[in-house]
Amino acid sequence: MRRGTITREDLNELIRRWTAERKVIAPVRRDVVELSPVGSADEIAMDYSNTQLPTKRHFFRPSEVLLRFDLRAAPDRHVVEAESDADPTVLFGVRPCEARSHTLLDRVFLREPYCDPYYQQRRANTAVVVLGCTSAGPTCFCTSVGGGPNDHAGADLFLTEIEHGREAHAAIYLLDVVTERGASLLTGFDLPEADAGLIEHASRAAAELAATLKTIADLERIRTAAQTAFDDPVWQAICLSCVGCAACAFLCPTCHCFDIQDEVSGGRGRRVRNWDACSFAHFTLHASGHNPRPERHQRCRQRILHKFTWFPENFGAAACVGCGRCIRACPMGNDIRRWLEAIGKKV
Numbered sequence: 001m002r003r004g005t006i007t008r009e010d011l012n013e014l015i016r017r018w019t020a021e022r023k024v025i026a027p028v029r030r031d032v033v034e035l036s037p038v039g040s041a042d043e044i045a046m047d048y049s050n051t052q053l054p055t056k057r058h059f060f061r062p063s064e065v066l067l068r069f070d071l072r073a074a075p076d077r078h079v080v081e082a083e084s085d086a087d088p089t090v091l092f093g094v095r096p097c098e099a100r101s102h103t104l105l106d107r108v109f110l111r112e113p114y115c116d117p118y119y120q121q122r123r124a125n126t127a128v129v130v131l132g133c134t135s136a137g138p139t140c141f142c143t144s145v146g147g148g149p150n151d152h153a154g155a156d157l158f159l160t161e162i163e164h165g166r167e168a169h170a171a172i173y174l175l176d177v178v179t180e181r182g183a184s185l186l187t188g189f190d191l192p193e194a195d196a197g198l199i200e201h202a203s204r205a206a207a208e209l210a211a212t213l214k215t216i217a218d219l220e221r222i223r224t225a226a227q228t229a230f231d232d233p234v235w236q237a238i239c240l241s242c243v244g245c246a247a248c249a250f251l252c253p254t255c256h257c258f259d260i261q262d263e264v265s266g267g268r269g270r271r272v273r274n275w276d277a278c279s280f281a282h283f284t285l286h287a288s289g290h291n292p293r294p295e296r297h298q299r300c301r302q303r304i305l306h307k308f309t310w311f312p313e314n315f316g317a318a319a320c321v322g323c324g325r326c327i328r329a330c331p332m333g334n335d336i337r338r339w340l341e342a343i344g345k346k347v
Contacts, residue, residue, distance in 0.1 A: 001176055027092075051095075248329065249278070249303070
């Protein structure tokens with residue numbers, strides 16, 4: 001892996017080059033910090049904890065038209081697929097937990113033979129530049145689910161701030177070139193090689209930060225909860241304050257449930273894919289009227305077991321990156337870490 005150092009001014013020059021030939025989406029501070037298209041480096045916020053909304057929105061749209069149809073047209077022309085919006089893009093400044101979530105979604109949407117073409121096109125046309133963490137929020141628990149402040153999973157380029165400076169333009173970063181796609185972003189740019197001292201400083205700082213993050217319940221034990229605690233009263237206990245709003249699912253970087261509906265009017269229509277969530281009572285409602293998960297505690301159980309039991313069994317990792325968005329957004333103050341601790345005691 002190639003490693004070099006880059007100043008904030010040089011980084012600004014890189015971003016100017018990128019915006020000339022592709023879309024650049026980066027953290028922008030408004031009422032909250034959001035990933036938005038930028039035209040210059042001056043718009044980018046580098047000192048932030050995490051964005052309010054997950055980057056899965058870029059690859060897996062909250063709502064997207066898959067095709068349009070006209071039942072009154074000739075048979076050979078009545079269905080038209082939606083045009084691709086997979087423009088060449090750089091996702092800049094995303095946090096390690098966010099980049100890690102992309103690798104988990106890849107296991108779902110890019111798994112043969114059920115490869116999702118809409119996700120695949122956007123993913124193939126997007127380079128990811130990760131900004132390593134130098135501080136952690138009170139709801140962060142990335143180290144408990146396999147990640148960390150210096151986790152390179154999902155990154156094409158990885159930035160670590162090693163000298164802040166009194167002014168933003170004086171900051172210095174360690175730049176790791178992780179993939180060939182990342183290397184292509186640096187074509188024509190002279191990247192000075194990083195010395196061993198700076199690399200050691202960055203690694204030590206990341207390790208010290210990781211050590212401050214509290215470890216939650218043993219997830220290996222929780223993986224057996226489907227067999228050992230499926231009917232335990234713990235599920236009723238932990239969901240007492242859940243209102244089933246699905247804010248946790250919609251803000252989660254790895255939740256990926258969706259529904260597909262045809263919207264028709266006057267013989268014309270469109271097929272639309274929308275995000276869905278297992279927290280909703282109608283999520284498993286059959287056409288017959290039967291619902292296999294009619295109670296709220298059953299839906300809470302489904303969400304937890306899917307993330308920490310069945311997803312690991314099928315895809316080799318927990319469907320959680322420890323970003324803490326679900327904790328921050330819950331209107332009832334629920335904390336998935338406390339839920340997992342309660343379940344762990346029952347296993």
